Amino acid sequence: MNFPPRSKPSSAASATISEVPDLPSNEMGKIVEQTFERYSSSDEAKRNGSGVAIVWFRNDLRVLDNEALVKAWASSQAVLPVYCVDPRLFGTTHYFGFPKTGALRAQFLIECLADLKRNLMNRGLNLLVQHGKPEEILPSLAKTFEAHTVYAHKETCSEELNVERLVRNGLRQVVLLPSPGQSTSLSSSNHPKLQLIWGSTMYHIEDLPFSTSSLPDVYTQFRKSVESKCTIRICIRTPTSLGPPPNIEDWGSVPSINQLGLHEEKVSRGMRFIGGEAAALSRVNEYFWKKDLLKVYKATRNGMLGPDYSTKFSPWLASGSLSPRFIYQEVKRYEKERQANDSTYWVLFELIWRDYFRFLSVKYGNSLFHQGGPRKVEARWSQDQTMFEAWRDGCTGYPLIDANMKELSATGFMSNRGRQIVCSFLVRDMGIDWRMGAEWFETCLLDYDPCSNYGNWTYGAGVGNDPREDRYFSIPKQAKTYDPEGEYVAFWLPELQALPNDKRNFPGKSYIKQIVPLKFGNITSSGDNDSASARRTAFRGKQRGHMR
Numbered sequence: 083m084n085f086p087p088r089s090k091p092s093s094a095a096s097a098t099i100s101e102v103p104d105l106p107s108n109e110m111g112k113i114v115e116q117t118f119e120r121y122s123s124s125d126e127a128k129r130n131g132s133g134v135a136i137v138w139f140r141n142d143l144r145v146l147d148n149e150a151l152v153k154a155w156a157s158s159q160a161v162l163p164v165y166c167v168d169p170r171l172f173g174t175t176h177y178f179g180f181p182k183t184g185a186l187r188a189q190f191l192i193e194c195l196a197d198l199k200r201n202l203m204n205r206g207l208n209l210l211v212q213h214g215k216p217e218e219i220l221p222s223l224a225k226t227f228e229a230h231t232v233y234a235h236k237e238t239c240s241e242e243l244n245v246e247r248l249v250r251n252g253l254r255q256v257v258l259l260p261s262p263g264q265s266t267s268l269s270s271s272n273h274p275k276l277q278l279i280w281g282s283t284m285y286h287i288e289d290l291p292f293s294t295s296s297l298p299d300v301y302t303q304f305r306k307s308v309e310s311k312c313t314i315r316i317c318i319r320t321p322t323s324l325g326p327p328p329n330i331e332d333w334g335s336v337p338s339i340n341q342l343g344l345h346e347e348k349v350s351r352g353m354r355f356i357g358g359e360a361a362a363l364s365r366v367n368e369y370f371w372k373k374d375l376l377k378v379y380k381a382t383r384n385g386m387l388g389p390d391y392s393t394k395f396s397p398w399l400a401s402g403s404l405s406p407r408f409i410y411q412e413v414k415r416y417e418k419e420r421q422a423n424d425s426t427y428w429v430l431f432e433l434i435w436r437d438y439f440r441f442l443s444v445k446y447g448n449s450l451f452h453q454g455g456p457r458k459v460e461a462r463w464s465q466d467q468t469m470f471e472a473w474r475d476g477c478t479g480y481p482l483i484d485a486n487m488k489e490l491s492a493t494g495f496m497s498n499r500g501r502q503i504v505c506s507f508l509v510r511d512m513g514i515d516w517r518m519g520a521e522w523f524e525t526c527l528l529d530y531d532p533c534s535n536y537g538n539w540t541y542g543a544g545v546g547n548d549p550r551e552d553r554y555f556s557i558p559k560q561a562k563t564y565d566p567e568g569e570y571v572a573f574w575l576p577e578l579q580a581l582p583n584d585k586r587n588f589p590g591k592s593y594i595k596q597i598v599p600l601k602f603g604n605i606t607s608s609g610d611n612d613s614a615s616a617r618r619t620a621f622r623g624k625q626r627g628h629m630r
């Protein structure tokens with residue numbers, strides 16, 4: 083196995099960070115092997131299938147706790163793992179035509195695929211990488227290898243559901259020859275099947291105490307209900323040997339960034355995440371066990387600077403290199419072996435948010451992507467290009483906004499605190515169509531996931547599942563609370579480093595004519611969701627021409 087080079091130690095949350103700490107930054111090899119051993123099974127007696135089964139990898143780029151892979155293995159004599167490099171993933175976003183996948187996420191995906199291929203090879207398989215649409219590739223492979231089933235993980239949003247439908251239709255066109263002893267009359271069993279498996283959430287959809295159509299519209303109700311009525315399934319143990327693979331001469335190679343039509347972008351500041359399951363497992367080990375940070379998560383999670391204020395699991399969760407059930411089991415192991423406290427619980431609390439947004443996407447379907455959101459709110463939004471570009475490029479003149487947007491462009495990551503702040507600023511201060519922000523996040527985020535991204539944007543824009551319609555983040559207040567020394571803004575806007583700490587977060591020169599910089603001092607709000615009176619003091623009132 084190849085592991086990335088060790089990076090220099092990083093000093094978390096320090097304004098002096100100037101090097102790129104790779105995430106994860108520890109030695110991966112031994113830890114990863116040990117983790118694989120812990121979550122694997124050498125009991126191979128359960129394999130009693132026949133023929134070939136295909137595993138269609140999608141956003142589940144892992145070997146551990148991968149039910150589709152284990153089911154395929156159990157139901158066949160040979161498993162064919164396939165990843166389709168779908169050109170639609172490298173097209174443009176729906177409304178505003180931004181790149182659908184930016185170069186940093188594409189690079190992360192490439193690393194995920196290379197790692198998956200290695201991990202499958204270590205278990206006697208390989209990964210067939212094909213360029214093209216799954217609905218063309220999979221039926222053709224099923225025909226060539228006479229595969230009885232294509233196993234894959236179920237997705238929930240429209241683009242992914244459409245591909246599932248097309249693959250299913252494509253498989254229906256494939257007629258398999260009857261195996262010896264089987265009746266020759268054609269029936270549905272003569273076509274390869276598409277078997278979709280739920281595997282993206284911590285709580286399994288089938289274990290919910292309600293149907294998705296009656297999912298509670300308020301998170302707390304959802305959380306309390308699942309916590310009291312459901313259990314989390316244990317990780318599926320992966321056989322140590324998954325071979326033999328079907329006889330294939332050319333398994334294809336993992337694409338280069340140029341083959342995806344993109345140009346390499348180097349991360350030269352902030353955090354660089356390494357894609358793949360090995361890196362994901364290593365990060366869990368680093369955050370929970372080596373640095374022992376789980377016990378303080380609740381107190382640090384609102385940070386913005388450095389690798390360790392939060393888990394940083396999200397890019398691996400989104401690509402499926404990391405299973406949320408695995409995190410759950412590791413939290414429980416930590417609670418048993420070290421300690422259980424508010425912080426150990428709070429990681430699970432956040433993962434329930436992630437589950438919630440995924441289940442909401444099933445309930446609300448496409449309305450998640452519509453301007454009015456699930457609540458069908460009628461509002462007028464501006465699509466002012468100058469304002470949007472100032473936000474996108476980190477040129478608003480508001481250091482906290484600009485620093486966060488620069489971090490996003492430079493690394494593909496932004497803290498949860500930062501995301502809430504820039505979302506509020508775009509939609510509530512600038513009055514810009516929230517979908518422009520959501521689509522820009524879709525381009526840039528390493529952890530982009532349609533459910534969490536559009537779920538959070540609709541929530542922040544007041545068109546989604548937020549019982550409070552008036553959630554507003556006052557930028558000066560947020561700066562004072564979460565970057566009191568101006569360390570974060572000075573890291574991303576080095577021109578501010580020379581200023582005294584208490585001056586760094588003052589809005590500077592605004593690069594957009596319309597924006598009048600906020601003044602400190604007359605904000606009366608408190609807490610995370612700063613009040614409507616604070617909003618009135620912000621420049622919203624001065625921007626009526628641009629408002630809904």
Ligand SMILES: Cc1cc2nc3c(=O)[nH]c(=O)nc-3n(C[C@H](O)[C@H](O)[C@H](O)COP(=O)(O)OP(=O)(O)OC[C@H]3O[C@@H](n4cnc5c(N)ncnc54)[C@H](O)[C@@H]3O)c2cc1C
Binds near residue numbers: 527539
């Ligand atoms: C406008 C906006 C857009 C967002 N877009 C995405 C997205 O595309 N993909 C994504 O994974 N998250 C998204 N989030 C949620 C959240 O910001 C990130 O999950 C989090 O910052 C990732 O960092 P972390 O792994 O260190 O999180 P931690 O604080 O360590 O939390 C642990 C895990 O809990 C989950 N989680 C935490 N907060 C949330 C949340 N609010 N919603 C859903 N899951 C959560 C994530 O899987 C995260 O990895 C968005 C939030 C906002 C406000």
